[in-house]
Amino acid sequence: MRQVHAFLMVCCLVVAGVGPAVGAAAPAPSNGPTATDAPPALQQSNDTNDTGGNESAAGPTTLTLLTYNDIQTAAARGDDLPTLVELVHQRRSAHDNPVVVAGAGDQVSPHPLSPVSQWRAPTAVLNHLDPDADAIGNHEFDYGLDEVSNFTAAAEFPWLATNLVNSTTGESFDGTQEYEIVERGGVRVGFIGLVDYGATYGKTNINFSQEGVTLQNFTEDGPATAEMLKQEQGVDVVVALAHTGVPEAKDLAEADSGAIDVVAVGDDEVYYPPQETSDTIITEGLARAQFLGELNLTVENGDVTEWNGRLIQTNTSGVGENETAASIIDGYRANASLDTNVTYSTVPLDAQFATNYHEESNYGNLVTDAMRAEADADVAITNAGGIRSDGVYGPGNITGGDVFSTLPFANTLVTVELTGAELKDALASQLVTLESETGSQYGEEISQQVSGVRFEWVPHDDADPQIRDVYVNANGPDEAADWQELDDDASYAVAVNSFIASGGSSYPLADATRLSETDQLLAEVLIDYLEPKETVSPTVEGRMQRVDADVGDASAELDGNGKVVLQFDAPSDLTDTVPETFVLATPGNETVRAEQVTANGNTLVVRFDDAAVSDLVDSGESTLDLYGEYDSSEYELVYFQHARLNGDVTVTDTTDDEQAGDGNDSNAGEGDEGADGDAGDDDDASDGPDPDEGDATTAYQFDVAAGDVIEDLGEDGDDDGQADFYARQGRLLQAQTALADGTVTSAFTVPDGEVTTNLDGCSVSYTPVDYDADSGEVTLDVSVSEDADCEDVTLTLAGYELPGDDTTFVRANAVDQELVAHQTVTLASGDSETVTLDLTDESDDGDD
Structure with missing residues (x-):
């Protein structure tokens, strides 16, 4: 492209319980707005709906491209997908110019209707949407490689896999095409479909090489095919349907020499309104039928010379549901009993991708608790990508459809035997460091949910170990916990899903001893766990501590x-x-x-x-x-x-x-509100000693301050019109009040930096004041940093007796406090000293 200007049955299924983002990452909130918080200016355009008809066969022509991606769980809901279908039909009819429609993969799975329909429900709806082409994504393999040829045969549109080819012939593998050419209004549009390693080997359990399928480099095969389409097939516009994620789509654009005009992206499920990289327009519409992409391309002499585009949010578009699409979905839902209530949640159940990839979630805890209870296992683990829908459920009734929306794969329950050391390796396999490529894009991740185990994870490349302080609960998920430190050599029963038991999501479990295997879907496991419970209220418990x-x-x-x-x-x-x-x-x-x-x-x-x-x-x-x-x-x-x-x-x-x-x-005793600042009384004063202990009601105040001592607190000794307090003068470092028996009644340490000017910019470190009631000694360790470039630093430790019945500092009574002892010391850079007061010997109240 030239430089332009912007204007509940169980089916025997093969599973892929994997996450939406490249490298097992999920879109973080900071990567862009979500469907609900996308900027209105990007959801609607100032452009008119009509882009004009063909001006002449030889003149410029406007081509409109409508795109969607990652329908997934929306295929089982009678809201966003039927609305998307109607929106596509409406936008087609709104334009007098030629219009083409295409998808970027992950359309037929995962969704909660899989047990009763597999790929049939979404394929029937997509046939009614009537795209010109769609791309094979990783979730198109969820039902197994053999099923690809079945759903592509049922589809009334071509499925493209340009760089995933038959290893022997180099041609497209069964059921797919290398490219598709559509001619509308005199404009020839070529579609290609691309995937990357992360969307094939990284996110399925299919060994493509063993199945006779080869994955070619998409940044090489894509541009070469696009160039062929333009040079040999007379194509005016090339659209790459790239199930790779936006960062990889940018790599594709930078590798292309100008033949690819548009990249419609899927896989990482981010909100990415149309914008250019290396003269190629890239766009992605989040996921689950929440957005429709619309691009208007001015085409002249085989080049795109101008464009404008937007993402249209389906649920605010003003169109209703397409009746045919809704009836298809409703028919399958009736057969699956998805609208039956299972339990009632008193709290929101968090099935959002961002949460489940980055940290512990209350819904992840519920899922793994159910797995551990059903398997009677010590520990349960499920991968973050196995929890779908990216939604929040409740407070309120939780239906079977809600459960199948969040656990839509045909993953079954498997129990493996691991040593403690192997369990730590399994947990570590999902840690994404901040310094990694994925971490730099999505942040630190732990990418799993667990039950029966607690641990700390350190998400940095230089950390060793990255999984540490591991404890295992010796009791069941519905019993009082009994946390025992993990034994590296002991054996543990670990409940997992069948996808990760086979090595999915890079878990090192493919060779683990299997204690039991079931054909029970994880969704069924959770439903069986929930049904006897009148209500559930799962919380975040600190199972995985960052x-x-x-x-x-x-x-x-x-x-x-x-x-x-x-x-x-x-x-x-x-x-x-x-x-x-x-x-x-x-x-x-x-x-x-x-x-x-x-x-x-x-x-x-x-x-x-x-x-x-x-x-x-x-x-x-x-x-x-x-x-x-x-x-x-x-x-x-x-x-x-x-x-x-x-x-x-x-x-x-x-x-x-x-x-x-x-x-x-x-x-x-060290730490709260300022003893000679503006602090009030501390409620802990009531915790004082028995009155029979002699002078136990006597209370002392210990101040650490920059500069010299103030002998008479509260008085105006320097005639500046204000009472003298260390805090008011910006000199106070810490203060403590304590009864004569040592009971601390209040404490305060100033926030970092508040006394810098009175320390000449030097960095001073000190311990909390230590009062030994038996000896009457008060000690303080203090030091000045070696690299401090400053003159000598003067510090004072002062002890005062509080008046009357005061057991904490009272500002109004400060004038009646008596200075018992003090020490003033001067330290040079790098000096350290222990300052000591003896409250029993008033001769100590001098300077050093």
């Missing part, structure tokens, strides 16, 4: 009182935290949310309520995980909004010990 950064280990001792403050090495790429996402979690994903998160330079400090953490664990030593999200300076995330970190936390719970409640938890 981890971008490891922040190391921490430990804490719990007594049920005060606060637990954990300190970690902050990720080097951390620029900000998302505090509300920080939790401590058990292996079973019982969680406690952090009360405060602070990142200061290279240090990450996270505070929790001691009693809440104690509720997570049994008495004695337990292991918990810290999870939290943060903004990264390194990762350009695609699907996820934030990077995610993890740390391992060992906690010792002493709440059942005889000495519980003595307040000597050395980890307690």
Whole structure:
């Protein structure tokens, strides 16, 4: 093209439970708008409906091309597909100029009517739509290679497979054509059909080479065939129906020397309004009959000289359903009992591609729980692409049709035996790293749903291992969980679908020992699981935990009182935290949310309520995980909004010990609202000691601040007209209040960067203040980074006694606080020091 200017029966089926995107990826929300949020300006065009008739045999002619792709599950619904059919008929009649119609593959499968119709229902509807050509996609092989010749014979239009040929003859394999030429209004249009490796070997269980079929390079065969059509067949316009995905379609356009004018795309199911790459127009209309592509091409002397185009959303197009298409679908639905209620869901069931490819979904949990229960297996796994429809169901009644829409393949239940090590390999096989080609387009992916197993996945090329901290539930899916650490050498029964049991989706299971095989469809397995349940309310439980950064280990001792403050090495790429996402979690994903998160330079400090953490664990030593999200300076995330970190936390719970409640938890107490800022009282003050313990009601405040000490807080010592507080002067680094027995009643650490100006731009790291009630000593470890280019840094640790009955800082009472002790230190670049106060020796209140 020249440079232009833009204007429930069980059938014996062969299955392919695979995903929509190249390389087992699914379209992420950031790749473009979905069917429901596509920009109105792109759904409707300012162009008039009529594009004008033929001006003359020798002059320019307008050709209109209508395109669709990936009908799939819409073939079983009486809404979008019948509307698409009617829209095609309406757009044909709206133009006086020649019109051609074509599809880009994945039309006859998967859909919930497969058990009663296989390819027959969609083929009958497509015959009524009356396209000029369609392309063979990966899901055209779902019923087996032999069935291709059957549905192509039933079709009243040609199916094209230009680069998938008979290995012996080099000609098209049975039932397909290499190309199709259509002449309308004096314009000769040539159609070719192309697939790539990902849409054949990567997404079916058919061994094409063994079946005598060869896949040729689409970027070579496509341009060569297009050139032949123009040079030898007198074709004016070449349209490539490319079941490859948009990125590969761009590769095709760049490999072409100008013979291919239009590439209508399928397979990755993205919203891609018409636009040019290397002088070739590329377009794709999402999937499931949600959009019709319309291109108006000005053709003159065998060249496309101008064009305009759009995607028309079917359900907002203003046309109704085509009655003939609707009646075909309704007839098959009646035979399949798809409208019978199975159960009631109190929550939305998420069967969206984006969710199921990238993370745990509540619907994926429901499906795999059903598989594990039916097989009585330890673990269940299903591939993300085996869950279809890209929809959300409920809250409300869930029908058999809903289940078959989401599980439309003839996949059956298979149980295999795997060692723990083999199970980890199987889980790892679906991990897509951010740095990979697929990850750079769609983001980090885990591409599966699981039951009976929990693990962390690290989606980066340099991670080793990428699957870690794996636990298996020793109890059934409807029982209280009993999580046991995975044993690499032990054997586990793993329920899977027949597609991945045969090695589909790159699972390493083809040679696994099969413990049992059934002919029960996964849809039937789920229906049998749901029917006895009056309601279902599946949740996301933390079965697959994404981890971008490891922040190391921490430990804490719990007594049920005060606060637990954990300190970690902050990720080097951390620029900000998302505090509300920080939790401590058990292996079973019982969680406690952090009360405060602070990142200061290279240090990450996270505070929790001691009693809440104690509720997570049994008495004695337990292991918990810290999870939290943060903004990264390194990762350009695609699907996820934030990077995610993890740390391992060992906690010792002493709440059942005889000495519980003595307040000597050395980890307690750092982190909440500012002690001499604008903070209020902390409700935890009620957790104080027994009044019989002498001066236990005495409370202290410990401040860490840049610069010199303030002896009289709350007074205007510098005559500037304002009361003196470290926070008001921008000098406060951290503050803590504690009873004399060590019970921490409030704590605060300033957010990163708030005191930079008072530290001369130096990076200062420090631990939370540690108060030992037995000795009366208060300690602080502080250091200045070695690479800090700055003058000496002055810091003060000050201890004050709170007045009266105050157990937390009260701003109005600050003038009555008494400075008990302080130390002021000066550190140069690279210096470290432990600062100590002795509250029992007032001689300590001097400078170093």
